[in-house]
Amino acid sequence: MIHFPVSDLHCDLLSYLATVPGASIHKTEDIGVALPYMLAGNVKHQVLAIYTPTQVGSASLFQRQLAAYQLLIDQKTFYPVTDYSTAQDIVTSRHIGVTLAIENASGLCEEEEDLTVAFKRLDGVLDSCEHLFYIGLTHHPENRFGGGNYSENVGLKEDGKRLLDYLSGRGIAVDLAHTSDRLAHDILNYLDAQSLQVPVIASHSNFRFLWDHVRNLPTELIKELIRRKGLIGMNFLRAYIHPSKPEQLLEHILWGLKPEFAADYLAFGADFFYRYAITRPDRIPLFFAEHENASKYPEILAELSGRGVDQAALAKLSYKNVLSYIKRNWRSATQ
Numbered sequence: 001m002i003h004f005p006v007s008d009l010h011c012d013l014l015s016y017l018a019t020v021p022g023a024s025i026h027k028t029e030d031i032g033v034a035l036p037y038m039l040a041g042n043v044k045h046q047v048l049a050i051y052t053p054t055q056v057g058s059a060s061l062f063q064r065q066l067a068a069y070q071l072l073i074d075q076k077t078f079y080p081v082t083d084y085s086t087a088q089d090i091v092t093s094r095h096i097g098v099t100l101a102i103e104n105a106s107g108l109c110e111e112e113e114d115l116t117v118a119f120k121r122l123d124g125v126l127d128s129c130e131h132l133f134y135i136g137l138t139h140h141p142e143n144r145f146g147g148g149n150y151s152e153n154v155g156l157k158e159d160g161k162r163l164l165d166y167l168s169g170r171g172i173a174v175d176l177a178h179t180s181d182r183l184a185h186d187i188l189n190y191l192d193a194q195s196l197q198v199p200v201i202a203s204h205s206n207f208r209f210l211w212d213h214v215r216n217l218p219t220e221l222i223k224e225l226i227r228r229k230g231l232i233g234m235n236f237l238r239a240y241i242h243p244s245k246p247e248q249l250l251e252h253i254l255w256g257l258k259p260e261f262a263a264d265y266l267a268f269g270a271d272f273f274y275r276y277a278i279t280r281p282d283r284i285p286l287f288f289a290e291h292e293n294a295s296k297y298p299e300i301l302a303e304l305s306g307r308g309v310d311q312a313a314l315a316k317l318s319y320k321n322v323l324s325y326i327k328r329n330w331r332s333a334t335q
């Protein structure tokens with residue numbers, strides 16, 4: 001079994017902990033990123049996204065998840081990874097490093113609130129948590145910042161531009177996982193036109209040329225993420241892989257690991273969330289058994305090894321690409 005440390009770019013553990021009655025980090029029956037699974041999978045760095053839908057009450061839901069994050073890092077099992085120095089610790093630490101992120105900026109500012117509230121809340125988050133890995137402007141629908149995955153004709157709005165202005169120079173990425181294609185292109189064009197310094201990643205998305213879904217990345221955006229030295233986190237949800245072929249996840253990863261493609265930018269972004277959050281029959285099972293929880297990373301790496309991927313490439317996928325990204329984009333501890 002291959003036991004590289006694992007860094008994973010996306011899960012919804014905080015949403016589960018903040019909203020499900022009786023939720024616990026130990027409940028393997030509830031969520032694929034429960035602590036026993038993380039320990040079995042050698043997860044050493046987990047990005048914890050605050051997910052809020054676009055609706056009245058998103059801001060208070062955001063605060064509850066922020067409180068859940070604070071409770072987690074108060075436990076000795078977890079420690080915050082907020083700069084390159086603490087990030088390097090993931091290679092040797094017995095504990096699990098965690099970094100906060102934001103999935104959908106509606107949690108920072110509801111549709112009817114004044115935009116200045118968003119920046120006050122962000123200042124507050126950064127004061128208490130020191131760093132954010134990424135912010136996604138949208139989720140599936142459109143919001144005041146732009147168009148989500150299912151609002152394909154909506155691009156970047158004025159409030160989205162102001163948020164990108166705020167992010168410039170802070171080492172916080174903008175996440176393209178839940179943008180419409182138009183929003184993604186608008187973001188890239190705006191960053192370039194304004195010469196903003198904002199890293200760009202896709203924290204939990206696969207390749208659309210291998211599975212045609214709006215949550216997966218079209219080829220021109222994949223090329224942009226590579227050109228900009230971002231990250232692409234491979235998503236384990238069945239809906240973004242294939243309806244019936246679990247081995248298709250390996251095809252996404254094998255494509256990504258091609259040296260001329262995304263070998264230096266590929267990572268995991270498994271997307272584990274509360275097992276009963278989606279009950280639509282066509283979405284069940286949410287995950288294939290082969291990658292249904294965080295204990296499966298070593299088996300996935302072993303499968304890839306069996307398909308001819310060398311140890312150096314596996315180490316990049318597992319954690320080294322994320323560390324290299326952090327070194328390029330985050331401050332060092334002494335700054």
Ligand SMILES: [Zn+2]
Pocket residue numbers: 103177178204271
């Ligand atoms: Zn998501």
